[in-house]
Amino acid sequence: MANKNSEAFKQPMWVNNPVLVQILGICSALAVTAQLKPAIVMGLSVTIIVAMANVIISLLRNTIPNRIRIIIQLVVVAALVTIVSEILKAFAYDVSVQLSVYIGLIITNCILMGRLEAFAMQNGPWASFLDGIGNGLGYAAILVIVAFIRELFGSGTLFGFQIVPQCWYEAGYLNNGLMIMPPMALILVGCVIWYHRAKNKDLQEN
Amino acid sequence: MATKKINTSSNVYTILYAAVMVIVVAFLLVFVSQTLKERQTANVINDTKQQILSALNLRDLPDVAGKYAEVIKADYLMKADGELAEYEGEFNTSYKSEFDNGNLHVFEASVDGQTKFIIPMNGLGLWGTIWGYIALDEDRSTVYGVYFSHSSETPGLGGEIASLKFQNRFPGKTVADNGEVALKVLKFGKADKNSPFEVDGVTGATITSTGVNSMINKVLSAYIPFLTKQCSEELNVESND
Numbered sequence: 070m071a072n073k074n075s076e077a078f079k080q081p082m083w084v085n086n087p088v089l090v091q092i093l094g095i096c097s098a099l100a101v102t103a104q105l106k107p108a109i110v111m112g113l114s115v116t117i118i119v120a121m122a123n124v125i126i127s128l129l130r131n132t133i134p135n136r137i138r139i140i141i142q143l144v145v146v147a148a149l150v151t152i153v154s155e156i157l158k159a160f161a162y163d164v165s166v167q168l169s170v171y172i173g174l175i176i177t178n179c180i181l182m183g184r185l186e187a188f189a190m191q192n193g194p195w196a197s198f199l200d201g202i203g204n205g206l207g208y209a210a211i212l213v214i215v216a217f218i219r220e221l222f223g224s225g226t227l228f229g230f231q232i233v234p235q236c237w238y239e240a241g242y243l244n245n246g247l248m249i250m251p252p253m254a255l256i257l258v259g260c261v262i263w264y265h266r267a268k269n270k271d272l273q274e275n
Numbered sequence: 276m277a278t279k280k281i282n283t284s285s286n287v288y289t290i291l292y293a294a295v296m297v298i299v300v301a302f303l304l305v306f307v308s309q310t311l312k313e314r315q316t317a318n319v320i321n322d323t324k325q326q327i328l329s330a331l332n333l334r335d336l337p338d339v340a341g342k343y344a345e346v347i348k349a350d351y352l353m354k355a356d357g358e359l360a361e362y363e364g365e366f367n368t369s370y371k372s373e374f375d376n377g378n379l380h381v382f383e384a385s386v387d388g389q390t391k392f393i394i395p396m397n398g399l400g401l402w403g404t405i406w407g408y409i410a411l412d413e414d415r416s417t418v419y420g421v422y423f424s425h426s427s428e429t430p431g432l433g434g435e436i437a438s439l440k441f442q443n444r445f446p447g448k449t450v451a452d453n454g455e456v457a458l459k460v461l462k463f464g465k466a467d468k469n470s471p472f473e474v475d476g477v478t479g480a481t482i483t484s485t486g487v488n489s490m491i492n493k494v495l496s497a498y499i500p501f502l503t504k505q506c507s508e509e510l511n512v513e514s515n516d
Contacts, residue, residue: 152304
């Protein structure tokens with residue numbers, strides 16, 4: 070049992086990563102990765118919300134009527150996101166301003182519904198909690214990789230601090246404007262998936 | 276569960292389950308919203324005051340309310356002829372509806388013994404609303420500082436209007452010329468460095484920069500009677516204080 074729990078936590082970090090293998094949460098991965106800071110905040114918010122929603126659905130799993138289970142999951146997620154957003158507005162106003170539209174975007178993040186449906190409906194609260202944390206962190210890791218590349222090459226900064234020295238610009242170096250555009254995020258995610266599949270041969274279809 | 280298995284797929288159970296869930300969630304949300312409302316409103320007021328002070332280059336203050344009370348001497352609603360009348364009412368956190376109704380808000384501040392005027396602005400960026408505050412020197416023409424923010428511009432592109440790098444291009448510029456608003460935000464790289472009116476926009480965010488330009492133009496045009504008034508003319512309201 071302990072082994073199964075640690076698998077639930079470790080698998081989604083890399084081998085069964087939600088973004089790379091399950092291809093969930095791509096839309097928000099494109100939206101928030103132009104800079105590192107929002108990417109990290111979004112990654113952590115999703116981690117917390119997936120874990121909480123997983124626990125709640127896991128506790129309710131034996132009582133949920135099968136025909137309306139998706140609606141129940143959606144209501145739980147939407148209520149959680151709303152409550153977290155209200156609490157942030159009251160106690161961490163700066164953070165809520167930072168998150169602005171992204172906090173609402175969490176409701177539409179496919180990772181949440183995906184994990185609730187695929188894991189929390191069949192497993193106990195503790196395993197579901199670990200699964201939520203694992204998937205959230207796996208998602209956050211991809212966001213950070215993509216945001217790191219995009220901010221460094223697109224703006225020449227990391228966390229808003231100038232990294233590319235001024236003398237490079239004077240010598241004719243230019244920031245890559247395409248990096249900041251959403252299509253480049255998709256291409257970068259594609260490259261990470263490519264690398265991931267090359268390393269994990271059993272994922273390759275024949 | 277072990278003692279008695281409920282039939283979770285019956286119609287009655289499904290409907291009851293949905294009804295109970297909706298009621299529980301509704302009560303929960305109302306409770307959360309009601310208990311936190313006061314704190315949230317206080318935060319919004321505090322944030323608005325910080326934004327106003329940011330136009331005076333007073334940023335990231337530890338005690339916003341205290342500094343606001345110390346620096347902001349008065350706030351006025353301007354009448355059509357450019358006369359100022361003292362504003363009465365609660366502290367306002369949105370100046371858009373005021374502006375749309377033809378009531379023009381002006382804050383008077385005192386920084387290091389010098390009088391500054393702050394004007395709130397509202398406009399549209401690429402994805403949503405943008406807003407800001409512009410602080411003018413006592414001559415009502417030289418920009419002392421600006422503050423811009425946005426609801427949903429792209430981080431790294433349009434979102435850069437909220438950065439100091441962009442806002443620091445404004446101080447020292449002149450707002451109006453010959454009774455018309457002359458301060459302009461141009462496409463990045465197009466502004467003449469020696470011009471007292473032209474400011475470079477944000478790289479790669481032409482539409483948001485144009486939005487800032489239209490906002491400045493639209494709002495300040497309405498304030499022209501105020502801007503062109505001689506600063507030697509004492510404000511009528513001041514004698515009443």
